[in-house]
Amino acid sequence: MLTLTGLCAGYGPVTALEDVSLTAREGEITAVLGANGAGKTTLLRTVSGLHRARSGDIDLAGTRLDTVAAERMPRLGLAHVPEGRGVITELTVEENLRLGGLGRGGRVSTSDLARITDLFPVLGDRSAALASTLSGGERQMLVIGRALMARPTMLLLDEPSLGLAPRIVAQIFGLVRTLVREEGLSVLLVEQNARSALSVADHGVVLNLGRVVADAPADELAGDDQLRHAYLGF
């Protein structure tokens, strides 16, 4: 589905990603794990076109992405939910959702909105409220719902658990799992919270200082004590 081959990226003299190759398979959740500064966010930003790779290929279901502008990605079926919530706080909940639907091109219908508010009833209840009034968990639901408005095939999630209570994290991960199972969505999930991420993911990739140090099924990674202690901190 999404394949990265020999990806290198950096900022000025700093190298953030070095020869990273990984595959996020169709209908699976692939978790990218690693400590702060391992290059996880850069990886997602490079895939979605916010940051240009120095070299390497990015391929989404046969389409080369490495020269595509970020604003074209929604039309290609790629949605990136950025770190730190990324709700547009000055817009209402419904406006945020509509904006997500516009990315696909064409108009946004009420049934598009209804699909998302069925998934996240709280967004329907608060649809006229400014997004700035939402709680952290509600904001995370809003950004995921907004990304889904464009009906993506590949969802990039950057640290969805950041700053949220464990109960909310479990709720959000459960929902992502349901979407993958029921709608065939593919997910590339970047997380520092390795324990939660591995509990929901099918496959895991561990980054350390911009390099891939492990690439294996999630349960295998969770069972590898040495790796867990060295890189995942649990």
Place this chain on the structure above:
Amino acid sequence: MQQFLNTALTGLTLGMVYAAFALALVLIWRSTRIVNFAQAPMAMVTTFVALVVIDAGHSYWLGFVAALLSGLVLGAFLERVVIRPVEGKAEINAVILTLGLFIVLHALAAVVFGNRYRSFPAPFGLEGITVGGTTIALNGFGIFTIVSVLVVMGLLVALFRFTDVGLRMRASAFNQEVARLLGVKVGAMLTLGWALASLVGSLAGLLIAGGGLVHPSYMDSVVVFGFVAAVLGGLDSPLGAVVGGLILGVSLSFVSGYVGSQLVALAALVILMLVLTLKPGGLFAQAAERRV
């Protein structure tokens, strides 16, 4: 009583023009964090376009439309050609560029249109309306001023609130990176924002010019009042720009009518200082959001 009413009416009309000019500044500020010092000469150039059309024997209205359209085009052109290359760099670069534009447009206008005063027609009478035997300080052109600014503001509000392109423009203004991820062509939205701001500025220019004299520098004092109005309302708030413009127009009119017209500029400065001291974000500033 009559003097009070007339002073208020004069201030209201003037305030509408300040409001339009402040709105032009706010539209650019809130999407790009640039104070567009070139707004006044841009409006001046479009007013001269109207004058050329009218002097060629066409109607005032054709000139009016030509000025607004040329404002739209001029705004888009300047954003693409002058501002875009420094987009993403320090905002001060773009602000200095708008100051440069201020000088260049002045000089060009003096060369092309002549560095002299020329009279500009008004489409409606400048005689005060007579109500119950007394003439009040509101004439046909004043009513036109108020109505046209209200109509343009209403159209802008409708565009921003109820259309997809308006939603995209607001998203670009508030968070460029998130907007891009959602498929918004942010660059095109910035160009459109400049075009609309320039159109609103042109309207202010036409309304100031109506029935008076135009000169390459006739808008320069308005930029000061427009800026004070924008700061008064809060540079981020279009509604604030309108309310700020009205408050400023009425206040200055009272200063002029009851204290002395030579103190108008000083009064504007005092208002600016009071706002910056007491409520630096402006009357309509949204409280800065607390980061969670």
